[in-house]
Amino acid sequence: MKITIIGTGYVGLVTGACLAELGNHVFCLDVDPGKVVILNNGGIPIHEPGLAEIVARNRKAGHLTFSTDIQASVEHGDIQFIAVGTPPDEDGSADLQYVLAAARNIGRYMTGFKVIVDKSTVPVGTSAKVHAVIRHELDARQSDVNFSVVSNPEFLKEGAAIEDFMRPDRIVIGCDNTPEGDKARELMRKLYKPFNRHHERTFWMDVRSAEFTKYAANAMLATRISFMNELANLADKVGADIEAVRLGMGSDPRIGYSFLYAGCGYGGSCFPKDVQALERSARDFDQQLLILRAVEAVNHNQKRVLCGKIVSRFGEDLTGRHFAVWGLAFKPNTDDMREAPSRVLLAELLTRGASVAVHDPVAMQEAQRVLARDLAELPDAISRIWFVDSPYDALPQADALVIVTEWKAFRSPDFDQVRQQLKQPVIFDGRNLFEPETMAEAGFEYYGIGRSATHALSATLTYSSGRPT
Known part of the structure; x- marks a missing residue:
């Protein structure tokens, strides 16, 4: 054809x-x-x-x-x-x-x-x-x-x-x-x-139903993400493990496991604009999509959760602090920086006076272009970003490692090398790649999303290949 x-x-x-x-x-x-x-x-x-x-x-x-x-x-x-x-x-x-x-x-x-x-x-x-x-x-x-x-x-x-x-x-x-x-x-x-x-x-x-289906599907997925992120923030307060909660929830076939992972917010070209567009369409018909408005608000706030954890640990003024950041793209296997949580994190760290060394397997060139625009009103900020060739090149003299994108290359690092190169053995894991117990045993001070340190040694689930046994 x-x-x-x-x-x-x-x-x-x-x-x-x-x-x-x-x-x-x-x-x-x-x-x-x-x-x-x-x-x-x-x-x-x-x-x-x-x-x-x-x-x-x-x-x-x-x-x-x-x-x-x-x-x-x-x-x-x-x-x-x-x-x-x-x-x-x-x-x-x-x-x-x-x-x-x-x-x-x-x-x-x-x-x-x-x-x-x-x-x-x-x-x-x-x-x-x-x-x-x-x-x-x-x-x-x-x-x-x-x-x-x-x-x-x-x-x-x-x-x-x-x-x-x-x-x-x-x-x-x-x-x-x-x-x-x-x-x-x-x-x-x-x-x-x-x-x-x-x-x-x-x-x-019919045509109108097909047009609606696309928005409805993306809105549902965005809702699941924001819902889990909101629960994760509460889990941090009450001492629960959101990963254990996810497994318990997902085992219900009416819920399932997809898009139940807590993290530092969604980005990309689809979810943010589609949620906004559907909400705007509803207003044209004098209807308010209150759930989607909350989904958008939760996601906006979630992109600031990592920096909030960093500030709680190191203080409001980060002048003189240096951080290693792994992952810039909004998700793995893409160089897409649209609405990426890394952009919010880096802007906040740099505004507070910190310097950063960053690495992403494929998004480095696009990140440099986007961040130059984001930071145009902070003239000295771009000089405090180092774009490095490998994850380990970002580590020397860093006060902490911050993980923003769940690339496979970041899932099984050499923790001995990570600990030796960091100035302090502190990890902020925005994608919950690691287990709190494992990090504690390896000598790290570990901060995940919804995986507070108060429960790290009291988890009752046993894992085998990522599944509960």
Whole structure:
């Protein structure tokens, strides 16, 4: 099939590469000439495991093309995926200017039936706006060409996007009950047929329900995270172990273990903006989503919990203190720094006069760019950050180690080396990578999230391979 992908950001590039891998002829459009040059020269502008190999293989096979030619992109694809950004506007609503610009271009150049697929995360009702924009352009050309707008939200996890796309747990598609919608349904069924060979993974529904499903799913996951973080903060006060609580809760099949880990807050491109956008959409209909408002507030505060623990240990004024920080990206296996908890932590430490040595396996370059902007109003702050090549290079003369991102490379360090290089054997673990008992036995002063020292030696659960026995 001939497919056009509009936008080569995270969603667009993964979608285009994976559809090309299935044998489709995919034309990827981007209005940024610099990004297209990078892609045509074999570069990948984002970090996603396995993506570079798929792109290179399909470019060589002629299944994947990158271009800035808008007219050629519209002429190419029978199915036009809109996968552009929908950043939050000042009021928290999704900014649809790029989505509607893509729709306008499609209407300007299309000469035959097209299926236009909203792949971007968009508020309920966006498909109607896309439809209106395209129809306006067609009317201006006095064209009676038919088309259908479909909602097909993405459910990709950064760091595991290839696996998520190629082995999806569900495919959500919203189509209209019109002759054009029926034609679109058949084309979409054909496109996704390879994913449904063993069992049907596609959920067919109306367009508005499909648009709503994406926001509802992300809002639920964000809610679980904030709920556990709030419980973890209470666990620290009452002397309970949130990890033991998590195992006890998760064993209930109605709850499950996913997204029950306490930590220093969520970030990234999806949860923060999607929660805000859904809450803003509700206000448009005179409804308040009180739970989601609390989810957002809890997450905002949670990003300050690590610094709060550091201040409780070392005092309000951190002038002269030096800290090692492991992890900058908002999650492992990505270089994404959007809404990353590390940004809040570093700003607070530096504002209080501390210096820091930081390491992340892949996000160093992006972190330098983002932090330079974050710290623009603290002229001397950037000079108190050292970006180092390895986790152990960050340790010498540090008053404590602070873990912010749960990279696998941080899970089993040489604790003897860590203790010897630190000025003081203190660890603040923002992702609960380690067991308090183990840390105490290894001679560390250990601070986790919801794992207060008062209970460290009194845990009653026994663990084997991370599971209770």
